Amino acid sequence: MNAIQRLGRIGIDFCGHLGVSGLFLCRAVFCRPKLRQAWPLFSYQLYKIGILSLIIILLSALFIGMVVALQGYNTLRKFGAEQELGQLVALSVVRELGPVVAALLFAGRAGSALTAELGLMRATQQIGGMEMMAVDPMWRIVAPRLWAGFIALPILAILFNVVAIMGGHFVGVDWLGVDDGAFWSNMQEAVGFREDIVNGIIKSVVFGFITTWVAVYQGFYSEPNAAGISKATTRTVVFSSLLVLALDFVLTSLMMGGW
Amino acid sequence: MRSKVIEILAGLFMIIGFLALLFLAFKVSGLTRLEQGATYRVTADFEDIGSLKVRAPVQVSGVTVGRVTDIDLDPDTFRARVTMQIDSQYNDLPVDTSASIFTQGILGSNYVALTPGFESEHLRAGSHIETTHSALILENLIGQLLFSLKSDKNKPAGSAAHQQPAPNPA
Amino acid sequence: MNSIVKIQQLCFSVSGRPIFKGIDLEVPYNKIVAIMGPSGTGKTTLLNLIGGRLKPDSGSVFVHNQNVHALSRKELYQLRRRIGVLFQEGALFTDLNVFENVAFPLREHTHLPEDMIQDLVRMQLHAVGLRGAANLKIDELSGGMARRVAMARATVLGPELMLYDEPFTGQDPISRGVLVKLIKELNDALGLTSVLVSHDVPETSLIADYIYILAGGKIIGAGTPQQLLNTDAAQVKQFIHGLPDGPVAFHYPANDYREDLKL
Numbered sequence: 034m035n036a037i038q039r040l041g042r043i044g045i046d047f048c049g050h051l052g053v054s055g056l057f058l059c060r061a062v063f064c065r066p067k068l069r070q071a072w073p074l075f076s077y078q079l080y081k082i083g084i085l086s087l088i089i090i091l092l093s094a095l096f097i098g099m100v101v102a103l104q105g106y107n108t109l110r111k112f113g114a115e116q117e118l119g120q121l122v123a124l125s126v127v128r129e130l131g132p133v134v135a136a137l138l139f140a141g142r143a144g145s146a147l148t149a150e151l152g153l154m155r156a157t158q159q160i161g162g163m164e165m166m167a168v169d170p171m172w173r174i175v176a177p178r179l180w181a182g183f184i185a186l187p188i189l190a191i192l193f194n195v196v197a198i199m200g201g202h203f204v205g206v207d208w209l210g211v212d213d214g215a216f217w218s219n220m221q222e223a224v225g226f227r228e229d230i231v232n233g234i235i236k237s238v239v240f241g242f243i244t245t246w247v248a249v250y251q252g253f254y255s256e257p258n259a260a261g262i263s264k265a266t267t268r269t270v271v272f273s274s275l276l277v278l279a280l281d282f283v284l285t286s287l288m289m290g291g292w
Numbered sequence: 293m294r295s296k297v298i299e300i301l302a303g304l305f306m307i308i309g310f311l312a313l314l315f316l317a318f319k320v321s322g323l324t325r326l327e328q329g330a331t332y333r334v335t336a337d338f339e340d341i342g343s344l345k346v347r348a349p350v351q352v353s354g355v356t357v358g359r360v361t362d363i364d365l366d367p368d369t370f371r372a373r374v375t376m377q378i379d380s381q382y383n384d385l386p387v388d389t390s391a392s393i394f395t396q397g398i399l400g401s402n403y404v405a406l407t408p409g410f411e412s413e414h415l416r417a418g419s420h421i422e423t424t425h426s427a428l429i430l431e432n433l434i435g436q437l438l439f440s441l442k443s444d445k446n447k448p449a450g451s452a453a454h455q456q457p458a459p460n461p462a
Numbered sequence: 463m464n465s466i467v468k469i470q471q472l473c474f475s476v477s478g479r480p481i482f483k484g485i486d487l488e489v490p491y492n493k494i495v496a497i498m499g500p501s502g503t504g505k506t507t508l509l510n511l512i513g514g515r516l517k518p519d520s521g522s523v524f525v526h527n528q529n530v531h532a533l534s535r536k537e538l539y540q541l542r543r544r545i546g547v548l549f550q551e552g553a554l555f556t557d558l559n560v561f562e563n564v565a566f567p568l569r570e571h572t573h574l575p576e577d578m579i580q581d582l583v584r585m586q587l588h589a590v591g592l593r594g595a596a597n598l599k600i601d602e603l604s605g606g607m608a609r610r611v612a613m614a615r616a617t618v619l620g621p622e623l624m625l626y627d628e629p630f631t632g633q634d635p636i637s638r639g640v641l642v643k644l645i646k647e648l649n650d651a652l653g654l655t656s657v658l659v660s661h662d663v664p665e666t667s668l669i670a671d672y673i674y675i676l677a678g679g680k681i682i683g684a685g686t687p688q689q690l691l692n693t694d695a696a697q698v699k700q701f702i703h704g705l706p707d708g709p710v711a712f713h714y715p716a717n718d719y720r721e722d723l724k725l
Binding site: 070154157158159161162163164165166167168169 | 510513515539540542543545547549550551552553554555556566567569570571
């Protein structure tokens with residue numbers, strides 16, 4: 034009986050958390066900010082979340098692009114199809130690797146930083162203090178971070194795509210001897226703007242939404258002590274990553290079904 | 293922390309993202325093709341369109357001049373009505389141009405090939421292409437082949453030379 | 463009612479555990495009232511209930527004759543502008559420097575021109591003795607300095623009620639002296655009413671006009687510092703004089719000593 038009770042309790046708690054996080058999201062997205070002050074807050078968060086993540090995103094993109102080109106070349110050579118390397122790299126990156134890997138890295142770096150920062154503000158009573166000073170922390174602290182995350186990840190994913198393809202180009206053309214013209218022209222034939230690139234961007238928008246929402250929610254509602262913050266940070270990374278991968282499957286099957 | 297530098301960097305970040313998007317659009321997916329620009333509508337009826345799909349290319353001598361936009365069934369003749377949008381810059385196709393459905397490569401997807409005719413009048417918006425050649429359906433080919441093989445076998449050996457069945461229309 | 467804060471029959475529990483079992487409390491205008499008691503009795507929770515951040519299970523809290531928990535969100539925010547709170551950790555915003563922290567309420571709630579904000583902030587910092595520290599970052603401040611900045615920030619809008627959450631805890635004697643002086647002076651100079659939550663008996667007795675002692679979810683003693691120092695009520699006496707043994711026993715409940723040692 035005890036195990037079933039516990040399972041039931043887990044289920045009920047989960048629904049409760051989901052409800053709280055949903056309401057939290059609505060309050061944060063639909064709050065009325067003071068526009069004059071909202072822009073500097075937002076751009077500062079965009080800087081912290083987006084620009085400071087650039088290094089890890091771009092370096093990872095470079096390595097991934099190069100590895101895909103390397104592995105792809107080896108396989109394509111068996112069919113005498115090395116000239117299709119550009120197409121292979123571009124499609125793999127733009128459809129899947131770009132949005133997904135960028136989202137996972139984002140969740141690990143920016144998501145965990147967001148959670149830790151908000152958790153720390155909660156622990157040092159900065160959030161409570163702000164509420165007591167009659168300033169709604171929703172628009173001042175939460176909303177700028179949410180919007181910065183929504184916008185930063187698609188941009189990071191696009192940059193990831195570009196750098197990965199350039200990395201693939203470097204390995205394929207400069208190193209393995211694939212023809213430069215064939216690389217780009219086969220790629221352009223195979224990659225459709227609406228079907229592949231726009232779909233990839235749609236994916237990264239959805240991922241940005243999910244990872245930022247999870248990160249900000251976990252931080253805002255974390256227990257106000259050191260152990261609570263570390264638990265919340267771990268939860269952010271785990272939940273975001275799993276959600277990104279699950280949603281990737283859902284989105285891919287929707288998109289492959291014919292848009 | 294309301295530094296101007298940070299705001300400028302954030303703005304730059306968004307601009308660089310947008311530029312990267314343009315790069316992806318033009319260099320990676322070759323967007324400069326047909327998506328926009330004026331087009332005119334042309335229709336053609338086929339016995340069998342095979343696996344032709346909407347957005348398949350329409351080509352003249354291998355150069356893409358348009359896209360298939362709609363595939364319908366004519367309620368009176370029960371033939372497939374294919375609607376195409378042809379790029380306006382190719383506005384001198386003769387009215388007796390014929391349309392055929394071919395396959396890209398050996399195992400590729402179907403596309404519409406236009407073979408220009410000889411008339412002086414040109415196709416315009418709303419024109420209808422009269423001469424069409426349907427797609428090659430594998431089952432029909434096999435059926436015809438089997439039929440011709442069977443009738444070969446049934447004929448006596450001597451008269452095989454006189455009774456070669458005519459080549460089947462494509 | 464001539465009390466700025468009036469609490470009636472307040473009951474509050476967290477996860478089934480009762481924190482307050484029916485408390486009555488009054489804070490008269492322009493007085494310094496202290497709420498004291500052992501750690502963990504929910505003194506901070508009481509401040510949160512007064513500020514409307516928590517809802518009681520039953521009973522009511524009246525501030526300025528308004529029932530705090532019956533107010534709409536907007537009205538609650540209006541009320542909060544008239545209350546200043548000093549948190550235990552200072553709760554200064556770590557991404558702003560000292561000056562910006564003190565200026566924060568002015569920028570948020572008023573439309574004063576920038577030079578006026580500059581003057582007001584400097585005056586506030588001068589009152590707490592930190593005018594020269596205006597450009598320091600928050601993590602460069604010592605604990606005592608942080609609390610003083612927090613006081614400057616909390617009083618900059620000219621509130622009528624100040625809530626202090628354990629202001630003396632963890633401070634060295636000099637800081638304590640400074641804070642005691644500031645709390646008393648600000649209260650008198652600005653015509654404030656102050657509610658002090660603490661368990662530092664010596665400092666609090668210096669400035670409080672009236673003290674409530676909270677233990678086990680109830681008020682076990684109330685009076686002026688003088689009255690409480692001379693009381694005979696056992697629990698109150700143990701707390702005020704810091705006696706190691708009394709109603710709050712020294713030994714945690716255990717078996718017989720000889721049995722445990724197996725003699």
